[in-house]
Amino acid sequence: MVKKYVKSKKLGIHNEKKLFGIGILYLLPALILLGVFLFYPMIKTFYFSFNEVTGGGLVKDFVGWDHYMKLLHSAEFRKSMIGTFLFVLYTVPAEIIIALFFAVIASEKLKGIGIFRTIFSSTLGVSVAAGATIFLFLFHPSLGVLNNILGFVGIDGVEWLTSSKWALFAVAITTIWMHIGINFIILLGGIQNVSAELYESAKIDGAGYWARLVKITIPMLSPVLFFVTIIAVIGSFQTFGQIDILTGGGPAGSTNIIVYSIYQEAFSYGNFGFASAQAIILFLVILIVTFIQFRVGEKKVHYQ
């Protein structure tokens, strides 16, 4: 009896090992790829940030916290961080509010609503390069439509991309436009998932359109809004292409937000170590901001 039990237990362990082996086998491609292109480079970036590294990737000297101290005291980097946070602030609330508005009006069951939904989703198919190029044209000081329209109503043209006062704002407008598509798709999906019964019973209770919107749609949508906000914030921190095409970080560093700063430091100036320290800051900032959002979101989000 005892013997038999031991045997079956042994068999169980053997079976477990076999299962583990099979499981890992299926995961192997993902494990290798994530290891090579995500975990290893993340650790390497951390290591680089404490060293002097040449453009070819050769580690010259260990410099400890030097790069971080330099960042702390660099007026340029402070400007870049302020610019980054301003950029997130300009883009995230605007792109979510506009997309939410579009999703609310496009959630109605009307004839031809499909056309409007398709149009509102369309910017998801627009690449950063193409979208930014169109806006480069729209923002053009003399040929651009935006200044033409302003001129038409008697306002002097704005130096959208060439004045440090407007450039970040102009890049933000471009970004908001490009992000509306994806936010709209997710928010519309969320609205359509709110159960019709809730609306029916609210209608019976005599609730009007606005009451239903504020008391049912928005609260029921809060998990989706939360998800969209997290994605939007992370996306804004990662902005690169628009900057590269529209302003190249200028004028006077006013649009040199963090990813662009990392790119320039590493691939224009060859300071891989210093750039790595900035990359670590980017990683930490995203981690902390997301963590805070989760802490705040936990209390505010209404789950069904």
Add this chain to the structure above:
Amino acid sequence: MMKKLLLYTLLIISSLILFFPLLYAVSASFMEPQEIYAGKLFPSAINFDAYKEVFENIPLLHFLTVSFWMSFIVMIGQLIVCSLSAYAFVFIPFKGRNLIFFIFLSTMLIPWEATIIPNFLTILHLGWLNTYPALTFPFFALPFGIFLLRQHFLTIPKELWESAQMDGCTRFRFYLKFALPLSKSSLSALGIYGFLTTWNQYLWPLLVTNDDTVRPVQIGLKMLIANESSSQWNMVMAAVVTILLPTILLLFIGLKYIREGLTAGALKG
């Protein structure tokens, strides 16, 4: 009735504003240079000169072909790698799978941009600059894709696997004959999403290509602007419209799947 009228008004105004940049790009691509200088909104006649010129002046067709293959390879790679992982997480009850899944999910918090320096060096040392592997391999294992497919596989009844097993069906056969065919909608969502995002990539191709051999169309566009923007906006817009056409069409055709896929991610996430 009033409400309907108001809604239509809002819808029409909103979509005109949102769609304006794209419509204007199309309109400008048909204009003569003088019409652009005159600040016209519409071309006096539709002519394809700008398109002809841009295809003659830069190897746009070659760039488009590169972008197509790059996006196609990433799409296939993602579908295979992500579905294998998702399958393991759902159908192979091995110890530690929840931990590994959690680690996979948490990698969504690592911004790809924070890893580009060592990644660039990896590609450099492998001698992969200006090759398709450099453009595609790093993107095969997409944690979001694994998550999306896992959610779908979880809806497949376990009894199906048990009875298939009794009929002597192997794990891999079940993956091929049941798990994948039953997840067509999620696979389509992931496939379209992967193709779109790869087609639209910018920073990584900029780093790992420095000649025309495998230069994707987005980087080709950047070069075109750098060289020609001062004078030839109709040509630039013709290039933009050409680049946008494939993804916009794909988006419109696949919108249904993408909406279902992304919504599932948002609701269950």
